[in-house]
Each structure stands twice: as C-alpha cells, then as structure tokens.
Amino acid sequence: MSGFNKVVDSYEEAMAGLTDGMTVLAGGFGLCGIPENLIAQIKKSAVKDLTVVSNNCGVDGFGLGVLLEDRQIKKMISSYVGENALFEKQLLAGELEVELTPQGTLAEKMRAGGAGIPAFYTATGFGTPVGEGKEVREFADKSYILEESITGDFAIVKGWKADKFGNVIYRHTAQNFNPLAATAGKITVVEVEEIVEPGELDPTQIHTPGIYVNRVIKGNFEKRIEQRTVRD
Amino acid sequence: MSGFNKVVDSYEEAMAGLTDGMTVLAGGFGLCGIPENLIAQIKKSAVKDLTVVSNNCGVDGFGLGVLLEDRQIKKMISSYVGENALFEKQLLAGELEVELTPQGTLAEKMRAGGAGIPAFYTATGFGTPVGEGKEVREFADKSYILEESITGDFAIVKGWKADKFGNVIYRHTAQNFNPLAATAGKITVVEVEEIVEPGELDPTQIHTPGIYVNRVIKGNFEKRIEQRTVRD
C-alpha cells in the first residue's frame, strides 16, 4: 500500500513546499473545524505574502489570526472577518487586502475549483458591491452574476478520522468548508484526530475520498470555543 | 412530527400530481438504483408527453424502458441510451426526441438546478457536437462551454433507507444520480427499502437531507442485474 499511504509524521513534512506568495485554502468556520496545527506550522515556517481563502480569519491569537501577527497574509478571501482586532487594524492601515465574498459563493467557488468548473452564475450579490464589475446575465427573467472558481497551491483541512489512503470523515459541524477546500488544493494536507487502517471507514460514508488528499497527519487539538452557550 | 412526516402509503399518492407534459428527473445508472416502482406507477398512470431526464432509459421491458411501450416519453435527456431496441426504433422513426448530454455534465446540471446555479462552464463537449450553439469562453487559456442547469416537476429517486422526515441514505453504487435528482425536483419522491424513525440515521452520514424530499414510500424491489459478472 506504499503508493497510497499518505501519512506523514511531522508538521514540517506536512507543509513542505509552501513558499512565499502562495495561495492557501483553509477549512473551518469560526474556530470550528480549523486545521489549527497546520496553521501553527505556517506561522513557524515564516512564509509570507500568502493569499488565504477561508470563511473567517480566526481570532486574535488563535486560528488564522496568528498569521496576522507577523504579517504573513497579504490577502484574505473571506465572507466574514469580524472578531479580530488585529485584522481590523491591518485592514484600516491598508496593510491587508480583503476580498469579501458571500459565504455560499465562497463555498461554491472552492467546490467548483476542485470540480473543474471555472465559473458559474449565481443570484447572490447581484445589484450589490459584490456584483460590481462582474458579468450580469439573465436566465428565466432573473439576474445572475458570473463568479469564477478558486483553487489553491495548498489546502489545509481538519478532519476527524482518516484512513492511511486519505479517505476522510468529519465530525458534526466541523465539516463546514473542509471538504470543499480539500478538493481544490494542488497539495491537500489533512490533519485528523485519528488515523485508521484502510477498510475501517465505510466506503459509502466517506466525506472526502482519498483521491483529493496528498498528506495526512495526526494532530492534537485545542478546539477552542468561540461562543460557549449552554442551557440549564 | 406530522409536519415533517413525508411517508405516503400508496404509489398513487406518491406520484399524485404528475400530468401530461411534465419533466421527470430519475435517479439510477443502468438498472442500478432505479426507482422501479415509481416508474411502474408512471406507466400505470398513463400520463404522456413526458420529458425524462435520466442517465439511461432502462432496457426493453424494465426500468424507464417500460414508458416507451405506450409512448409516454416525448423527450429523453440522457448520456447513454444503448441496450434498448424499442428506444432505437422510436428514435430512428422520429417518434422520440433525444438530447444526448455527457454524463458528468448531466450530473452537474441536476446538482446545479437544485442548488440555484442556473448555468456553469465546463470543458466537457467543447469542440464536439455537444458544444454546438453553446457559448464558448476562455478561462486561463482553456476553452469551456456554457451549460444550463436542469430542474424537474418531479424527481423520482431510489434510496436504501429513509427516516420519516425524508433523510435518505443510498446503498453502494446505487447512489449514482439519485441524490442529484433529489435536489432538483419541485416534488421529490423517494422510494426506499426501509423506513426508519427520525434519529436512527447518523446526522453526519445522510446523503440526501429531508429538506429536498416531499414524499417517502417503502417499496419492494426486483433489482434486476444488467451484466452479471463473477469470478471463480
């Protein structure tokens, strides 16, 4: 099984090949299902001028937020960038470029990128600042704008379990953008809580088939909670 | 749970509202995972002038092939229509209109239809008869054609298990086009081998969420095999 064994043993190896100026697609929504150790490795590697595609940019001091500290991110493509004072500061200072993209359009852009669809039409954003400069076309009397897909040099993904062949399943709502990012990276790296033998995952229940995955690593996760809300 | 209980007790009820001239999206690949009893009900109902969207058109005497017998189908949108002598006869006699669509484009058209994407670009079919009359556009120096999405008045789907809320899972490769058709029908009807209580299916492992499903019925299936191939 050597040819399909995607398991790597170190985070250095997991992110090997990432260089200045690359585009990185990151799974996660808020702090849920984020590849926290892969992000930490990017910080450690000190690569800069990254374009990062992720729904959010973490918070101050955790998640993608840590990449702002040393200004490793040149540009963010995100739907929501609140909850982050350093982000705000860099944005207002003109040190950070931000391309705000509606959440559903962002998800579809990554899926399309992975699926060989270079562009699609959506009603989302028509008539708003998001639609400015984009082609408008009518289908059945409704107006849509043309959105182009996104691919990345790297995709960094947080899974729950993966087998050694890179088949991945996600846990609860930690799925979010992860399977979409996974399809659209030239090199897709998945960190998981548990690595199992091929055959242990039910073939019909795999969220990300191994064909999309280049490297798998087992990590330990803090899983910080952004809004702890409980009932009595 | 009445509002979400999608279970119907008869095939008449399952296909109620289907009338002449409607478009029906059908799951299945070859004879695998086809909604055989829903098809039989369409035959029984004697509606005609249907446009049927399905990868194949069954075989003589089984699957969608039975709808050819009384000429209930006006037009087929399919990727592959071999294995069917009556089909061939009606096609050559000009009694049946056929829009041949590449398999991946067909799958994506249904997915897009269900997802509110009216059209997308694909390289598939560029420079071939499939691309004739369609817009060509270049993205990153490669040529793509514009393909419009498909929706239907009805979607007929074969699942393995569904809960009463219409959450569906498929068995093995009987999944194929079923979850795509399910998203794109104004009325989506799913016939399954087993109906379970809500909560019995793992929420993270549902192939078709109940929001897409209007009616669920339990059926008995012949599951005819097209090419029985065995090893010693």
Next chain:
Amino acid sequence: MAMSREQIATRVARELKDGYYVNLGIGIPTLVANYVPDDIEVMLQSENGLLGMGPFPTDSEVDADMINAGKQTVTAATGASIFSSAESFAMIRGGHVDLTVLGAFEVDVMGNIASWMIPGKLIKGMGGAMDLVAGADNIIVTMTHASKHGESKLLDRCSLPLTGAGCINKVLTDLAYLEIKDQAFILKERAPGVSVDEIVAKTAGKLIVPDHVPEIEF
C-alpha cells in the same frame, strides 16, 4: 406602543407553518425559535451546515464541533442532518428553505435590503446574508422602524451598500407589518396602540395606507 423584541418575534412566529424549514438570522430573528406555536413543528437551518438545530447544550453536552452560524454551541434535533457549507448553500440558494428571517439596516420600496456594511465604520463581512436574501422566496425582515436618531429605515432607495436587490417583500418593524409591492410599502398591520399617523411620519419611503389597518394582537 412600539413592540418589544419578544413581541416582534411572536408576530413573526405566526408566519410559521407546520413542516417549515426556517433560517433565522442573528438578533431578533433568533428569538423566533422561542415562540413557535405548540401545535406546529419547524426545523431550523443553520447555514454553517446543520438542518435541525436543537437547543443549547447542557454544560456536559458542550462540544466544540457542534456550533451554529452564530458560532454558538448548539445541539442537533432529532432527525437533523449535518453537511458541508456547499450543501448548506445549495439548500439556501436553491430556494429549499421555506422561510428566512433576518435583520437589516434599511429596506426600500424596490425590495432592496442593506444589512451588512456601513461605509466608514467597520466592515465585518456579509457572511451568508447575501446568499440568504438571493435564494429565498419567502423572507421577513425584522428591524426597528427608525434609527436611534429617529431616521426612518424604510426608504425610497437604500442609502447603504446593498445586501440584495429586489428580493424583500415583507418587513416587520417595532411599529408595523408592511409588504412591499408596486414600488411602495403597504401598511398591513400596526403595533398595539401605534397610530397610522406615527407610522406615516416615520416611513420615509412611499407608503400606501389601506382604509383599515388592524392592530396586531397579543
């Protein structure tokens, strides 16, 4: 008197029907879940990838992998499904959600809505709001009728950058329930004790007032 947040939520909840799949935005819309009539059931869609949102977890149930679109820890209801963000927005964009309730800064007689950005102040991003308003056929906007400074939020033309164009036709404010039709607001109901005159005075956009405008009853 102007309706409370709870009263607004209660009135919105009357639009719910048994078997509805509903997406509730942050703020007043979230409260709607507390006022679902006893004799019906609805299923809440959370756009991060959850259909069938349950109540907040107990302390011991809290799970970092189980959150809603507001990033709050939640539980899954019986019969829930959990999926990717692409699948979630396929539902939303594809028009499969029966009712969407969300807040706004402004709406106008064209059915435009502005809810995500105030130039010069912080831009947090639109999140899923643009997809929600573009994809839904049935949207209720909830907001105060006027700003703290008394400026009407119901305009002839939104002044802020839009979230969606021509997609809104129902607005519930603290003063009134209005529908948007033929480039005007149509006053359908008024808050208990609020006069038509007050609503007229606080509505900057073209307003049509029928002969009879019933009071909302609680």
Next chain:
Amino acid sequence: MAMSREQIATRVARELKDGYYVNLGIGIPTLVANYVPDDIEVMLQSENGLLGMGPFPTDSEVDADMINAGKQTVTAATGASIFSSAESFAMIRGGHVDLTVLGAFEVDVMGNIASWMIPGKLIKGMGGAMDLVAGADNIIVTMTHASKHGESKLLDRCSLPLTGAGCINKVLTDLAYLEIKDQAFILKERAPGVSVDEIVAKTAGKLIVPDHVPEIEF
C-alpha cells in the same frame, strides 16, 4: 506482428505508477487491470461513483447495488469510497485522475478524438467519455491502427463527430506507440516485428519517424 489485446494492455500497464488513480474504459482498457506490475498499486475509478474497484464478485457476493461503469457486477477494494455521480465527475473534470485509458474510432494530429458516434449507424450516447477526455491531463488512447477494411484511424483530421478537441497526446495501437505533438504523430515505439514502413503505410495523418524506433519488448 501486430500486438494482441493482451500485449496492448501490458504495454499500457507500464505507464502506471505506484499510487495512481486510474480510469479504464470499456474493452482493451479494462484488460489493463490484469497487467498491473506486482510492485505497484493503483486504484481504479469507475465513473458511476466508485473509487477503488475490486475484482468481480464470487457468485455469492453478487450484489445488484454494486456495479461499475460498464454495468458489470463488481466488488469494492479495501480503502474504496463510493459517492454520487456529481462527485465522481468532480474528480474526473477536476483533473484528479492520474491516468485515463480509453478506446477510440479515430484520433488526429490535433489531438482530437472521435469515439462515440458513427452517423447513420446507431447512436448510443457518449456516456462519460467526453468528461473523461476533457478533464484528464494524462490520457492513453488504445485502438487498432487501421480498420478492418485497412483504413487508417490516425488521421490529419478526424472524420467522425468528436468526443474531445485537442486533448489527446498518447496513442497505443496494435502496431505502435505514438505521441502527438506539433500537429503530428511521433512514432516512439513499434510492435515486435512490425516495420516502420508498415506503420508509415497505415498512418494517414502526418507522421514523424525518428532515426531510431525501438521495438516494444515483452
């Protein structure tokens, strides 16, 4: 002597690398699976929605819900995944399959391929062939060099309706292995005992013959 079907499959199999995801078309391409070198592993993608196709089932394992793209009953290999047709073609269209092997009626010096339709005869449909040729970067076409009537299938311009335009650069026939470059076929290898002259005679499209054309060895 012209290569047998088995020899063609054996030669194709030499293009496989350890860890390749491979889609094999119907006919000769299917045979390639029987000649995978012992020291490597490949995973077969079947476009109906199976990654990791195993051998045919035993009689007792036969399952109507478990078929391949040729509608044959199959099994799943260890580590397989099974998914929808949209996901399957996302893999194919997105260029994730490492090698695609398929048959053809004709190929030409432009890299065009015709494989799905013969006007006037029955049209069965293109199935997944158009997606496969449009999505893959690495395609090997296998076919006989000439028709039963002796007509070359390697042309300056395909005469039949195309499956894909400008997407083929490797062709293995019963007589030769050729690459397509700069609007010509380049003769890279010849079948054992087949002369360059025979290949030249049976190739209608522009052919470039290098000084040395090695024989394929088995």
